[in-house]
Amino acid sequence: MVTAVRPAVRTVLGDVPGTELGICDAHDHLFIRSTQLPGQELDEADAAEAELRAFRALGGGTVVQWTPYGLGRSAGHLPALSRATGVRLVAATGMHQAVHYRPGAVEEVRDRLAELFVEELTRGIGGSGPRAGLIKVAGGFHGLDAHARHTMAAAAHAHHRTDAPIAVHLELGTAALDVLDLLCGALDVPPHRVLLGHLNRSPDPVVHRQAAAAGAFLVYDGPSRAHHTTDWRLPDTLTALAEAGHAGQVLLGGDTTTAGARSVNGGPGMPYLLRRLRPRLERALGAEVMDRILTENPGRALAATWRDGS
Known part of the structure; x- marks a missing residue:
């Protein structure tokens, strides 16, 4: 008898x-080090x-760390942190934009990216660490450069x-449709295996509806910054998606990327998602839809029928 593999x-x-994730912060960072954020x-x-x-x-149950290869993931710390706090953690493999890496770091692994991703997903990060649960890649500002296309092909x-699943950093929320054209068109990745991050940074309802209609998951992450029209537009954005039948494709996250943004340092940090954003969105969408967005949707977006990579 063949036993069915469950996602x-x-x-x-x-x-x-x-179904066991509980309330999920679908995009955040516990550890990250980038050349673009010195001292943070x-x-x-x-x-x-x-x-x-x-x-x-x-009430948080799971945090998904989108920090990819080469940016200080500290994957070895994650299992102990999960045990100590009772929060489930999902780690990432993948590669960010080249600008975030020290000189030469991208070239060191450029020709074996796909194998590196598979190894970290199936055998463990660094060979002996925990296994990654998603692949993180990145687009560019309103387009995809050669590096983005190469890393997405490897992903x-x-x-x-x-x-x-493949999680995508959209630079200032742009190029979502270019990403889907490449990943789901030329590269034949099913749209429901793609998570599009930072859409709130470019609150274009037409693009969001097109991406949702294509079947991708839409990730709205990070509280407002001075140059981002995020929080105050989010209730209307998500209401429109829900009314169009896409509430089941929405994910939320905190995207804490600097030490100053952590709640322990006086910033919004991970608690902001539940302390401030959830009540605001519940008033617009209702508690039932918000529960679905925070618990059910991440479970479907992140679940896979895992294969060994051979």
């Missing part, structure tokens, strides 16, 4: 059914633990070998 979310402590590194395990405990105290190859 599961790959966390740093093992695979779990998507997230590299302290104690601060990461404090942030997770604050999120847990408000698609790894997806086809493992079924891992």
Whole structure:
């Protein structure tokens, strides 16, 4: 008898059914180091633990870290943090825009990216660390450069070998349709395996509706910054998507990328998602829809019928 393989979310402590995630911060960072953010590194395990405990105290159940290869993921800390706080953690493989890396770092692995992604998804990060549960790549501002196309091709190859979901950083929320044309068109990735991040930074209702109609998951992440029209537009944006039948494709996250943005340092941090944003959106969408967005949708977006990469 052949046993059916059921979809599961790959966390740093093992695979779990998507129904067990609880309330999910679908895009955030516990650790990250970028050349574009000097002096603002997230590299302290104690601060990461404090942030997770604050999120847990408000009912949080899972955090998805989108930090990819080469940017200080500190993957070795993640299992212990998950055990200590009771928050499930999902780690990422993948590659960001080249500008975030030290000189030469991209070239060191450029010719073996697909194999690197598969290894981290199936055997573990660094060979002995926890397994990644998604592939993170990045587009450019209103377009895709050669680096983006190369990394997305590698991500698609790894997806086809493992079924891992692909999460995409959209630069200031742009180029969503270009990403879908490449990943889901030329590279044959099913749209429901693609998570489009930062859409709130370019609140274009036409593009969002097109991306949703294509079948992708739409990720709205990070509280408002001075140059982002995010929070105050979000209720109307999500209401329009829900009325069009796309509430089941919406995800929310905090996207904490600097030490100053952590709640333990006086910033919004991970708790902001539940402390401020959730009540605001509940008034527009209702508690039932918000529960679906925070619990059910991430479980479906992140679950995969995992293969060994061979």
